[in-house]
Amino acid sequence: MIFKVIDREELGRLFALLAPLGRVIGPVEIARDRRGEHRHGFAEVADFEALCLDYGTTALPAKAYVLPYRERLAAFRLGGQDWEKVPGPDQERPLIFFGLHACDINAFNKLDKVLLGGAYPVPGYAARRREMFVVGSDCQPRPACFCRSMGADTARHGFDLFLTDLGGSYFVEILSSAAFNLVRKIAARDPEEDDHRRYRRRVAEKNTRFTTQVDTTDLTKILDLEFQSEVWQQWGARCLSCGTCANVCPTCYCYTVSEQAGLDLQSARKIKTLYSCNLVDFAAVAGGHNFRPTSHARLKYRYYHKHRGFVEAYEEPLCVGCGRCGESCLAGITVPEVIASVRGGES
Amino acid sequence: MPDSSSTPKNYLGVPVKRPKVAFFELSSCEGCQLQMLNNESSLLAFLDLVEIVRFREAMSGGGDDYEIALVEGSVTRSDEVERLKIIRAQARLLVALGSCACFGGVNQLKNRFPLDWVKREVYGEHPIDTAPARPLSDFVAVDLKIYGCPVKKEEVERIVTDLVIGKDIAYPDYPVCMECKANGNLCLFELGEPCLGPVTRAGCDAWCPNSRAGCWGCRGPATDANLAQMLAIMDERGFSRETVIDRLECFGGFASQVAALRAAGGHR
Numbered sequence A: 001m002i003f004k005v006i007d008r009e010e011l012g013r014l015f016a017l018l019a020p021l022g023r024v025i026g027p028v029e030i031a032r033d034r035r036g037e038h039r040h041g042f043a044e045v046a047d048f049e050a051l052c053l054d055y056g057t058t059a060l061p062a063k064a065y066v067l068p069y070r071e072r073l074a075a076f077r078l079g080g081q082d083w084e085k086v087p088g089p090d091q092e093r094p095l096i097f098f099g100l101h102a103c104d105i106n107a108f109n110k111l112d113k114v115l116l117g118g119a120y121p122v123p124g125y126a127a128r129r130r131e132m133f134v135v136g137s138d139c140q141p142r143p144a145c146f147c148r149s150m151g152a153d154t155a156r157h158g159f160d161l162f163l164t165d166l167g168g169s170y171f172v173e174i175l176s177s178a179a180f181n182l183v184r185k186i187a188a189r190d191p192e193e194d195d196h197r198r199y200r201r202r203v204a205e206k207n208t209r210f211t212t213q214v215d216t217t218d219l220t221k222i223l224d225l226e227f228q229s230e231v232w233q234q235w236g237a238r239c240l241s242c243g244t245c246a247n248v249c250p251t252c253y254c255y256t257v258s259e260q261a262g263l264d265l266q267s268a269r270k271i272k273t274l275y276s277c278n279l280v281d282f283a284a285v286a287g288g289h290n291f292r293p294t295s296h297a298r299l300k301y302r303y304y305h306k307h308r309g310f311v312e313a314y315e316e317p318l319c320v321g322c323g324r325c326g327e328s329c330l331a332g333i334t335v336p337e338v339i340a341s342v343r344g345g346e347s
Numbered sequence B: 001m002p003d004s005s006s007t008p009k010n011y012l013g014v015p016v017k018r019p020k021v022a023f024f025e026l027s028s029c030e031g032c033q034l035q036m037l038n039n040e041s042s043l044l045a046f047l048d049l050v051e052i053v054r055f056r057e058a059m060s061g062g063g064d065d066y067e068i069a070l071v072e073g074s075v076t077r078s079d080e081v082e083r084l085k086i087i088r089a090q091a092r093l094l095v096a097l098g099s100c101a102c103f104g105g106v107n108q109l110k111n112r113f114p115l116d117w118v119k120r121e122v123y124g125e126h127p128i129d130t131a132p133a134r135p136l137s138d139f140v141a142v143d144l145k146i147y148g149c150p151v152k153k154e155e156v157e158r159i160v161t162d163l164v165i166g167k168d169i170a171y172p173d174y175p176v177c178m179e180c181k182a183n184g185n186l187c188l189f190e191l192g193e194p195c196l197g198p199v200t201r202a203g204c205d206a207w208c209p210n211s212r213a214g215c216w217g218c219r220g221p222a223t224d225a226n227l228a229q230m231l232a233i234m235d236e237r238g239f240s241r242e243t244v245i246d247r248l249e250c251f252g253g254f255a256s257q258v259a260a261l262r263a264a265g266g267h268r
């Protein structure tokens, strides 16, 4: 890791250097909510001034740019008895994320394990991910954040450079040669002892701000022990089976595939749509049997995948503790509360 | 209208029949049929896929030799019952097109009031024969329902294509929120507005929430919709029970749920 310090003004120059290289995606303000709070989302940004680097967690995750909610997997031209595959769209422009928080960087790292790490890497995702350039930025924990409990509060890899705001200047961690070459083109200096101190103070101070914790001690075992716990029924009774939690989750990747013939019967498409294990028919199979017909069974499955099965397979949960699912769930179902209730006593 | 009845159709080498299709309207605004004419880019392909023998909004005249009847509108008069029975006897497949045909639609709002009063309010000195608005399925067997007020043209085209090639017809079981989130919307509840998206069947691509208007449930309930939780959410956020019932009641899709609510809570 190489460290540098840049003045705030240099960030605009960094942006200008990156912008011609791809589609810059960054945090922007999207609305004032009913409480008068500024809400943010990721959007394609053409102008550095439109970026809002001092943002809370975005309502929707960055994954849609890399793992779209709807994606054409293949298109076919049909003729007579025969058919041929129509080549996909031309190569897309590389994605440049400007201002990803640690949780969202870690979310991509987790997605990589599943979507790139298996025997059959997912083509669209792999192409976009390989080309991706990531500028990370530090954040201030919000009440819903529990990334620290999930071990996702710092990004160790999965970015090119990472900015920490020292007030007036940025502490820059450089992780890739592309980033190194880029930073050489702006005014950057080597950090001094005082910069190190300011950086460590900033990080230490951030760590005092976490208000929500999840106790993950022996969680895989506790989930097994509590498989029949009645708290699942209670949460299930509230669940709307709406899929919002998976859609706002930066680490959920489940999908369904549908095929559609064109109106002219001379073409057909295969469409991938992100899905959610909370949806009524997620575990319905041919012949009509549904393995998880009740909302509590489905909700439980979500937690078992994220905090038990995934942990057993990868030694880490499929959750970065960003808090989006709990904040978006209209039924008020949050990860910290569900896990606390399963552990018992705490709620 | 192009006559391509002579062109034999096939799908992947398997010959398929161009079914004869007729559109009908009972009590309705004909907005669903209008949707079908709305998107010129696919209209010709649609007209080529099936053979339209009757479509009042698009052609004059009309044959009675059809296999698929797409019936729009609710039943509000005795002569409509007779027409519907004749259509049922002729059609191999009777499709309820749109929320009026599926649930009674906006028309069934009048069922809340005494019929005499309704007639006086609407027709004044010129009363006509009108009965409470009912969905088609109250009178005849309905083979297929296409939800929406209005229907979503893309969905109708997909369903008709699947019918022609003999594929199973599938609807989303999940609610509108799923499509709303896929479109990247910030939830309307976050903006302080009510929405029936969590309990309403998707398939509209979150048409209303995309335009920052809360869902009114025109497609009826999603499979296993959790209405109790929907009500709790509305209560929690300060939307009165009457506001919620007004919404649930608007298109008739939630009729049984509203009846249960009224019975339990004594609302009106």
Ligand code: SF4
Binding pocket: A238, A239, A240, A241, A242, A243, A244, A245, A246, A278, A299, A325, A328, A329, A330, A331, A332, A333
């Ligand atoms: S947990 Fe919440 S967001 Fe997830 S499906 Fe249930 S109601 Fe929807």
Ligand code: SF4
Binding pocket: A245, A248, A249, A250, A251, A252, A306, A318, A319, A320, A321, A322, A323, A324, A325, A326, A335
């Ligand atoms: S499960 Fe919830 S808190 Fe965890 S990563 Fe997904 S949205 Fe964030």
Ligand code: SF4
Binding pocket: A246, A251, A252, A253, A254, A275, A276, A277, A278, A301, A302, A303, A305, A306
């Ligand atoms: S199974 Fe559920 S929790 Fe796991 S990735 Fe899929 S949608 Fe997300």
Ligand code: SF4
Binding pocket: A244, B176, B177, B178, B180, B181, B185, B186, B187, B188, B189, B195, B196, B197, B198, B206, B209, B214, B215
């Ligand atoms: S706006 Fe409506 S449809 Fe969209 S997420 Fe919110 S409740 Fe669901």
